[in-house]
Amino acid sequence: MKVSKEIQALIAERLPGHSLDAPFYLNPEIFEMDIREIFGKHWIHVAVDPDIPEPGDYVTVEIGLNSIVVVRDDDMAVRAYHNVCRHRGARLCSEHKGSVGNLVCPYHQWTYNLSGELIYAEHMGEKFDRCKHSLKSVHVENLAGLIFICLAEQPPADFAVMREAMAPYLLPHGLQDCKIAKQVDLIEEGNWKLTMENNRECYHCATNHPELTASLFEFGFGYQTAPGNAEQIGEFNRLAAERCAEWERGGLPSAEIERLDELVSGFRTQRLPLDRAGESQTLDGKVACGMLLGQFERADLGGLSFWTQPNSWHHFMSDHIVSFSVLPLSAERTLVRTKWLVHKDAREGIDYQLDNLTAVWNATNDQDKRLVELSQQGARSSAYQPGPYSPFTEGLVEKFCTWYIGRLQAGLSAPETASVNVLRRMD
Amino acid sequence: MDINKLNRPNFWDAMPPLWNSDREDSLVCCQVRAETHDVKSFFFVTPDGSGFIFQPGQFITLELEINDEAINRCYTVSSSPARPHAISITVKRVPGGPVSNWLHDNLKVGDKVKVLQPAGEFTCAIHPANKYLFLSAGSGITPLMSMTRAHHDLCDDRDIVFIHSARTPDDIIFERELGLIAASQQNFKTRFICERLGQRRDWPGPTGMLSLAALKLMAPDFMEREIFVCGPAPYMKAVRNMLDEAGFERTHYHEESFSFETLQLETEQASTANGATPISSELAALTGFEITFQKSNRQIVCGPQQHVLEAARNAGVRLASSCAQGMCGTCKVKLISGSVDMQHKGGIRQREIDQGMVLLCCSKPLSNLVVDK
Numbered sequence: 001m002k003v004s005k006e007i008q009a010l011i012a013e014r015l016p017g018h019s020l021d022a023p024f025y026l027n028p029e030i031f032e033m034d035i036r037e038i039f040g041k042h043w044i045h046v047a048v049d050p051d052i053p054e055p056g057d058y059v060t061v062e063i064g065l066n067s068i069v070v071v072r073d074d075d076m077a078v079r080a081y082h083n084v085c086r087h088r089g090a091r092l093c094s095e096h097k098g099s100v101g102n103l104v105c106p107y108h109q110w111t112y113n114l115s116g117e118l119i120y121a122e123h124m125g126e127k128f129d130r131c132k133h134s135l136k137s138v139h140v141e142n143l144a145g146l147i148f149i150c151l152a153e154q155p156p157a158d159f160a161v162m163r164e165a166m167a168p169y170l171l172p173h174g175l176q177d178c179k180i181a182k183q184v185d186l187i188e189e190g191n192w193k194l195t196m197e198n199n200r201e202c203y204h205c206a207t208n209h210p211e212l213t214a215s216l217f218e219f220g221f222g223y224q225t226a227p228g229n230a231e232q233i234g235e236f237n238r239l240a241a242e243r244c245a246e247w248e249r250g251g252l253p254s255a256e257i258e259r260l261d262e263l264v265s266g267f268r269t270q271r272l273p274l275d276r277a278g279e280s281q282t283l284d285g286k287v288a289c290g291m292l293l294g295q296f297e298r299a300d301l302g303g304l305s306f307w308t309q310p311n312s313w314h315h316f317m318s319d320h321i322v323s324f325s326v327l328p329l330s331a332e333r334t335l336v337r338t339k340w341l342v343h344k345d346a347r348e349g350i351d352y353q354l355d356n357l358t359a360v361w362n363a364t365n366d367q368d369k370r371l372v373e374l375s376q377q378g379a380r381s382s383a384y385q386p387g388p389y390s391p392f393t394e395g396l397v398e399k400f401c402t403w404y405i406g407r408l409q410a411g412l413s414a415p416e417t418a419s420v421n422v423l424r425r426m427d
Numbered sequence: 428m429d430i431n432k433l434n435r436p437n438f439w440d441a442m443p444p445l446w447n448s449d450r451e452d453s454l455v456c457c458q459v460r461a462e463t464h465d466v467k468s469f470f471f472v473t474p475d476g477s478g479f480i481f482q483p484g485q486f487i488t489l490e491l492e493i494n495d496e497a498i499n500r501c502y503t504v505s506s507s508p509a510r511p512h513a514i515s516i517t518v519k520r521v522p523g524g525p526v527s528n529w530l531h532d533n534l535k536v537g538d539k540v541k542v543l544q545p546a547g548e549f550t551c552a553i554h555p556a557n558k559y560l561f562l563s564a565g566s567g568i569t570p571l572m573s574m575t576r577a578h579h580d581l582c583d584d585r586d587i588v589f590i591h592s593a594r595t596p597d598d599i600i601f602e603r604e605l606g607l608i609a610a611s612q613q614n615f616k617t618r619f620i621c622e623r624l625g626q627r628r629d630w631p632g633p634t635g636m637l638s639l640a641a642l643k644l645m646a647p648d649f650m651e652r653e654i655f656v657c658g659p660a661p662y663m664k665a666v667r668n669m670l671d672e673a674g675f676e677r678t679h680y681h682e683e684s685f686s687f688e689t690l691q692l693e694t695e696q697a698s699t700a701n702g703a704t705p706i707s708s709e710l711a712a713l714t715g716f717e718i719t720f721q722k723s724n725r726q727i728v729c730g731p732q733q734h735v736l737e738a739a740r741n742a743g744v745r746l747a748s749s750c751a752q753g754m755c756g757t758c759k760v761k762l763i764s765g766s767v768d769m770q771h772k773g774g775i776r777q778r779e780i781d782q783g784m785v786l787l788c789c790s791k792p793l794s795n796l797v798v799d800k
Contacts, residue, residue, distance in 0.1 A: 056776045101756045101774040109749035109757055113773060120750045 003033055008412065014405050017398055018386035025191040025379040031331035034192070035064035037411040038310050038404065041152040043159050043265050045312035045325050046070060049145035049176045050341060052078065056099050056114070061149075063327065068138050068149055069093050069103070073114035080138035080149045081116050087133075103135070143167065145175030146314065146323070156264040162308070169253045169269055169304060173316045174294035178341035181320075181348065182358050186336045188369045190376035192311070192328035193404065195336060198372055199313050199324075200400050203393040208371060211363040213275075215285040216303070220272040224392035236273075243273045243302060252301065260399040261406065266309035268396065273302045280317045281360050287319035289352035291343040309403050320352075322361050332376055338365060432476060432512075443478030443511060448544040451475060452490075456538045457513060462600050465520040466566060467531055468505060470513050471542065478511035481545030482552040483577040484570040484655070484683070487516065488543035493529045500526045503570035503657070503683065504545060509580035514545075517600065519566035549655070549683035550574070556653035556679075557586060560646055562637070562666055564592040564658030568600050570683055571655060575615070579608045586614040588646040592637050592662065595625025618645045623741030634742035635728020636715040637662075639669045650675060656682040716792040720744060720800045721763060729792050735767065736787040746787060746800065750774070753789035760787060765796035 003011075007030060010021050023030055046061040047070050058071040060083055067083035069092060083092050085105035092103050092112075102119065103112040111120035116135035121128065139150040141159050144167055150156070188195055198204070202221040205213050219236045223229070244254040254271035276285025279299040287299045296318045304316040311326040321341040328334055340357050348354055378384055389398050432438055454471035461467055473479075481487075486503040502516035521527045534540070551559060551574045561571040568591055578585050593599045596619070605617040619632050620641060633641060642649055650673065656666050663682050670680060715728040718735055729738035736758055739746055748758035753771030762783050767790035769775075775786050787798070 054776075054778065099776060099779075101771075101776055101779075102754055104749075104755045104757065104774075109755045111750060111755040111774075120752065120754045122749060 003412065004029065007033065011405060011408050011412065014401070015386055016402070017391075018388055019197070020193065020401060020404075021386055022379045022384050025194060025376060026331055028331050031191075031328065032064075033408065033411075034328065037408055039063050039151070039328065041150070041411065042156060042310055042407070043141060043148040043150050043308070044310075045146060045148050045308055046327075047147040047325075048178075048180070048323055048339060048341065049078075049142065049147065050178050050180050050344070051097065051147070051339075053179070053344075054099070056101060057097075058093055058100060058103075059097050060093050060095070061327065063151065066151060067091060068151075070140065070147060070149065071100070071103070071114055078140050078142050078147055079114065079116065080140040081112075081135040082138060084136065085110055086118060086135065087121070092135075144170035144173075145178070146170070146312075148308075158263050158265045161259075161263060162265050162267050165257055165259075166267065166269060166306065169271070170306065170316065172252055172294045172296070173304070173321060174343075175316075175321060175341065177344055178293065178321060179344040179346075180339050181342045181346075181352065182340045182354055184338045184358075184362065184365070186338065186365050186369055187329070188334045188336055188372045189332060190334060190372035191332060191379070192326055192334040193400075194372045194375045194379075195326050195334050195368075196310065196400055197397045198368055198375070200307070200396040201390075201394045203390060204371060208367050209364050211283060211360045212281070214283050215274045215276055215278075215281050215360070217272065217275055220270070222390075222393045222395055224390070239273050244271065247271060247301065254302075254304075258396075258399075260307070260309060260396060261403040264407070264410075266399075266403050268307045269305060271302050271304040274300075274317075278302065280319050281315060281322070282356060283359055287317075288357040289319040289342045289346050291346040291351045292318050293321070293343055309400065310407075320357060334372075336365065336369070443476060445480050446473045446477040448542060451477070452541050452543075453539045454514070454542045456534055456536055456540065458536060459534065462517060463598055465531075465598075466517060466600050468515045468517040469530065469534055470506070470515045471540065472513050474539075479508070479514045479545070480511060481508050481514075482547075482550040483508055483574040484550035484552070485545040485547040485573075486549075486570075486683075487514065487545050489516075489526075490541035490543065491526060491529065493525055498526055503547070503549070503573065505569040505572050507573060507576035507580045509577055517566060517569045517572070519600075547683070549657070549681055551653070551655060554653055554679075554681065558648070558652045559585060559587045560649050560652035560654045561587060561589040562591075562654065562656040562658070563589075564637075564662040565594075565598075566600065567656075567658030567662070567683075570657050572601055572605075574655065575605070575608060578615070579612060584612045584614045587612075587616070588649075588652070589615070589617045590620065590637065590642070590645055591617070592620050592622075592658065594622050596621050596627040596630040596632070597625050620645075623738075624743045628743060633726075635717075635726075635738075636730065637666070637669070638715065638717060638728055639672060640717055641728070642669065649673075652679070654680050656680070716765075717795040718792065719795075719797045721797055722800055729796075731791060731793075733791065734788055735790050735792060735796065735798075739787065748788055751788045753786050756786060758787045759784050761785075761799035763797040763799050765792065765794045767792055767796065 010023055047059050051059045052072040055072050055074045058069050060067055060069050068080055069083040070080045073079050085092055087108055087110045090105050090107040092105050110118060112135050113119050116137055118130045118133045139155040141148045143163050202218040205218040217236050219233050223233055225233055247254045256270035258268045260266045260268050274285055278285055279287045281303055282288045299318045301318040307313045313324050315322045323339045325337045326334060338361060342352055346352055451473060455474055456469055457472045458470040459467055486501045488499055488501050491498050504514055505517040506515040518527050518530050520531050549570055563571045575589060599619050609615050609617045620637055621634050623634060624630055656663050715730040718727050718729050725744050727738055727742040727744060729735050736748055746758055749755045754774045756774035759775060762785045767785055769785055769790040771786050771789050775784060
């Protein structure tokens with residue numbers, strides 16, 4: 001990886017336990033490095049199964065300058081291709097979402113089947129070898145309905161570790177039998193890492209998220225005990241342990257798995273009790289959807305949080321799932337894509353009210369957007385210098401940053417595979 | 428041959444004596460005219476200058492010797508009996524047809540051909556009517572041309588609608604002459620319908636096959652007309668069915684097969700193509716279905732074995748398309764009404780089909796169609 005001496009120094013000299021140096025949030029060169037090293041080489045969460053429920057359904061996603069089309073094939077498998085025609089490179093699918101028979105370039109109608117093979121190209125003569133012009137495929141993994149892609153030639157192999165650990169947690173929620181009740185794309189005027197850092201702590205929750213904390217205990221993500229909250233924390237810990245044991249007896253894995261900074265495909269999960277009615281992340285803690293997910297017979301199953309490095313988090317509940325995907329747009333702009341999923345047979349207005357379903361996270365997202373943008377503004381100031389993370393409430397933020405810096409270092413020390421490939425192709 | 432007949436003394440003083448094939452069985456070819464790229468008219472005179480008497484629509488029989496084999500062929504006369512000094516037949520090349528090709532390739536001015544007397548009942552002369560409808564296809568135009576020319580020559584401005592079907596505008600036989608007659612006779616109307624445009628992309632007439640709807644459009648009062656039909660067997664069968672469907676009285680319907688070799692060939696082709704097609708679909712099988720392109724306000728006819736896209740292309744309707752194999756989906760349209768037999772290759776999804784979408788490139792009509800395009 002080619003980076004300037006200055007940036008190499010910033011990576012090498014990052015002060016552990018502290019927020020990142022300002023250039024990590026501002027510098028376009030570091031942004032390009034992020035796209036190449038982080039988003040170009042790791043498993044990126046881009047879609048959910050219900051985005052593409054039927055054969056021929058596709059979604060497109062932009063990662064840096066790359067557009068990827070994720071499509072369900074005729075065998076119901078999920079495939080991903082570079083959204084680039086092998087003729088003269090035109091974009092194949094220009095919509096965010098759609099449905100196709102085959103993938104057809106709108107420019108000259110080169111036609112690819114859903115296996116990426118070029119099956120039709122007019123006027124190309126006898127000697128033209130269609131087999132040499134298949135779509136460029138992108139690695140894709142489907143974890144219990146969460147779709148990840150990897151742009152690297154060799155994707156991180158430890159996705160299997162995450163799959164093995166997470167499948168038992170996620171599968172009971174039946175994401176594959178859900179539908180997207182609502183999707184909201186929010187653009188935050190801030191660096192993607194600030195979005196992620198903000199997500200990895202609940203230090204800010206009590207004061208900033210009145211809607212979210214109606215049901216969510218902020219203690220679940222690390223808290224410093226003090227005389228004023230000792231009783232509450234003790235009560236939460238007792239409740240968590242009790243409920244956790246109860247859920248696990250009922251066949252729902254609940255215990256925390258936290259491997260955020262030790263795996264290349266870092267992740268964390270935990271099922272935590274919810275406040276009030278204890279059923280769902282809603283204003284009253286009751287289910288937002290009368291039709292429960294999977295085979296659930298009871299609603300008070302708390303909230304299962306699942307986080308992945310570098311770009312997603314999800315809340316799985318008994319009645320609905322909220323899924324978040326973070327996609328960087330520029331050094332100081334980030335797309336936060338939120339999807340609310342309910343059982344595919346649930347009827348809007350009857351089994352659920354969309355406003356009630358989305359109230360908590362619509363409000364929370366707006367609040368988080370403001371917080372991220374405040375941070376971004378601060379990072380632009382000459383007075384900004386990395387500040388210390390709370391050892392109690394911000395340990396997981398630190399793990400995100402540790403993972404991030406570690407992945408950059410791994411990239412820095414890796415052989416120059418990309419440039420070698422370029423030379424080989426020129427031969 | 429006496430080419431100076433025109434200037435011979437006393438030639439114009441009297442009508443010619445009548446030709447009798449019992450007495451004089453040979454005619455001399457006096458002119459060959461190319462009517463279209465594959466149609467020629469052969470004109471004959473008698474060696475002794477006698478004239479021809481016949482009723483418009485009748486045929487003569489040529490007794491030919493081709494490759495040492497005696498072959499008789501009937502050809503309806505295309506010329507007018509009001510011009511008795513010469514007689515003509517108009518012959519279209521038939522692929523593999525021994526006689527038509529021989530005539531085209533060999534018969535030249537000065538050649539003698541054995542011919543039998545005009546005969547036949549297919550003539551307007553014995554079916555008087557105030558209003559006629561002439562329907563012809565291909566070289567089936569000849570007897571009707573003879574009738575038309577006769578009316579014109581006699582200044583009989585009869586109410587005639589003459590609808591001729593051709594493959595392409597370049598295949599219309601006597602197009603200019605019919606136009607001229609229509610220009611000089613107030614009550615004579617001529618209409619052409621071509622299966623496809625061919626070379627003449629700017630041809631303004633309707634394309635497709637003759638259908639009842641097209642007939643109603645071109646001759647709204649056809650039920651009141653004396654109808655004369657000549658063309659290939661499948662064409663005449665289609666017309667019969669069409670008229671039956673309309674409830675047309677058979678006594679006012681007259682048809683003639685115009686050439687046995689053509690008839691035979693085309694009947695064979697038709698029967699092979701149709702196989703065991705049930706009677707009810709026979710009409711459609713022969714006449715095709717109407718395809719209406721609603722937004723572009725175009726109507727075409729598509730054969731039942733023809734893909735809609737192809738029929739549209741042939742008729743000059745431009746539609747977005749590419750692979751023509753049902754793969755790329757470029758020609759996907761909404762079918763507003765009607766049904767098709769679609770054999771696609773992945774260019775369309777079942778749920779799109781369920782929503783009424785079709786790929787025109789791989790769809791054959793099963794009924795009349797209305798397309799949202």
